[in-house]
Amino acid sequence: MAEQLAIYRRYRASTFGELRGQDPIAKTLRRAVADGRLGHGLLFVGPRGTGKTSTARIVAKALNCLAPADGEPCGSCTACIAIRDGATFDVVESNAATSNRIDDVREDLIPLITNPPTDLKRKVLILDEVHRFTNDAWDALLKWLEEPPPGIVFIFCTTDPSRIRPAILSRLQRFDFRPIAQDEIAGKLTEILKTEKRNAEPEAIALLARLADGGMRDAESMLDQLLSSGVDPLRAADVEELLGLPSAEHIVKLAVAMLDADAPAGLAILSEFELRGRDPHVVADHLTDLIRRALHAALAAGGSVPADASRLPAGLTLGGEPGAPLPLAGRDRADLLRLAHALRRLESGRGDADLRLGLELLLLGTLTPTTPTTTAPLVASAAPVLAPAAPAAPAAPAAPAASTASTAAPVSSAAAAAPAMKATRTPRAATPSTSTPPAAPASDEWTRMLAAADPATKPLIADARPAFADGVLTLLYSVSKSFMRQRAEGRRDRIEAIAAQVYGAGVQVKFLEQDVDTALREVWTDA
Template identity: 40%
Template structure:
């Protein structure tokens, strides 16, 4: 007897045989019972999830001689002939090979004729996204208002490629990937019926490899059963599919953690000798570390993982890694997996990726937990500094208010407490005055120069780079703003003297100067002052100097030149002899 592939032999023939699409099955069965069937349906979802099978079952349900019925009997002549594909009124069209406008026009002409063999005509258009734009336009009107004896069922794996006008004319059902539990139960049932002996781990691994597609799972099972003579083991599945056992992944992970470059390269060479492909190894390793991250971050994460057979083993390995470490490894593997698609020697890139993971600096690997602790410490330090800053600003405000009150009340009568407040409030002003650059005139002249405009345009990038270096310095430095550039010096004016003094500390100032040098492309020196002093300096430079009023002696003439009091001669010159009276 001719062998039939398992996925064909076990294709669902009724709604109850379908696996994992209960939300769709219930809706269709209720629509049949209540006679509320639509004229057009759109079945979308990943491959192998039952779209075409559901379409054929629906065609049998509406044309069953005992129906329309929620479950086709599969015994009447109509059901058996539709299953065999021998009914001309139930037409399955492959849109990938009949994608032109002429084929759709031919379909549109035949739609108007009444069915001859069954109750209702059903057109199943598979891979409908392959139709051309002209074919879709030809189908639109018929799809919207077909004759009452016609039903359209469109199936596609890429619904985003369909025009919105087509989607709006159909009832859409999204098929989901079949869950691992449902796939495993179905595979066990088929193995039992077909006389195949399969290990539990082998069935679970096949279900995971299929990525939620029941057809793919049955194809893998059929292939391995043929190879092993009906005795399916976990090791045989790995050998046939090119997979790597979890134990080997664990060994490879330990070599990466220890930085054992020699052991890691030997393991890669062993994989290649076994006939495994580098891109498949990269994909499986990426999944493995992804599952480790899920197990580490999410309690009871075995339902979220793709390759975990025993979550307890994964939990032990996950404890050896930190979250930061796993994130770094996944980023590296993902980067090289993308590059591998265009590589002539993918094995070389695979080796380079693992070598890079082995040589990540110690502070990023072994000290990952210390980094996490340091991040927490930085966050607490920032919050503490902000509280201290708020308290200092409040004290400064009270001191300034006290100083104003003291100045308004007069020197002799002011209370002693106000005098002390005034003295304290004046202290910051004296300190800030001392920080005014000596060459202020040159800074003012260069405040609109092209060099300053470049610094101003890149200021946000400079602040962001300082934040990435150390967030605490950024918290103080962001209070300042650039006001001028003179040669290699960048003048930054601060609104608050506390922020300026903290920025001026040697370690903080050195970090900021290094960041500015990287962003601007040349060595820079940071110069600071108070913003109020800068504004006063600009205002003073804008006002012309006032000439002092001086009394000048009149031109030398007869009587005035012998006068010993110049101001008397000036008065006589201004007001005349008639108005000036001189008294001894």
């Protein structure tokens, strides 16, 4: 059985004219080849799947083509065919991810550099992921970049140019490949489907183009996987199911639940995602994308999300045909901004379990400012840990009566929570903007506890911010100290024994990480 090439290999661009989304680069390189002004060292920079290695191959063809037309390779001469089939030793591709040491350069690359071309007019050395080269390997190559042998062209490809030494960068012509626009990706996928005699709904193609995140190869690989399923025509729901994505319908319902403070409905959706194995990071990404596009729609409409897409600029529709009803229609921009800020904070550097917990906390602690009684318990529960460590102001005379009333009548506790939350919102200017806990004056008890800690325990608690109340010692860690928090939890018994010596017998120790609670508190105080 003949080998079936992947779609991204079968439909790879073979001429400058076939390159998608990189017109300025294609035009510059074609003109440089036609005029004989192409440098001996090129650097292609850009995200994965944007055409860097494909362009390098096209350059190799254009330099060696026997019948070029204004810098374009013909694709049918012996040189073009040999390069296409990998049947020549004069065009060599190497990956620095696996061959990046000085020995690899000396044994493999330098012999290729020093020997003149054998079959073709020019020798082309294509090196991918060159940011993985060691400094010694670059030193070995530097001499040949300064004084290259005649007839050789170096083409370096990388996704991270910041890791390449300035001495190397200064000797190369740099070309920056940009992420490919969604309409370009969708157009290419449509052409592939037509050639393959397969069908797909426009919504499915648009979803694939969006999921590719600017990478043509990613889009083609996903399409290849979907076509292998045999589904025809391909619908957006099929894309979501076959790729293991949360459905758009459920993402919209989750956003509505968060905005409406409908915790039961939102938790049910999160539970379904978990049962179906949906990645919480993907859920958060799709939720953030929905809110972002809704914000664009609200901005275009002047305050809130409009009811139909015909009022929006091109490219800002939230799905469906132009004129279809929009999800989140009528939502206020301020509510959407609060949810967007909270999601951004939750996604920053958190693991799967923490992110899932964070999404649940966003549901339990409503973001809607018109329902303070729901938010107050969550914010109040974080207040003892998150409040500044300065001495508290004297209580108002009416406070004891309010406390007594709340004990006697449960209904009064909700009413008392609202003023407490309002007081939390007042000192907004004093709240630090960073995710690091503010420095607190060390109490005598905490100083004595650090002094009593053994050498193995002290480093685990030294960076925490302590708060003691009602027999519970809470240690608050910043996100950057998450590893220390985990290690400290592993020595809970030892830390509680030390705390008992200082704070008294029976003290309990809790370990918290600041970011989730702080995010909810800051989102509310931004209202």
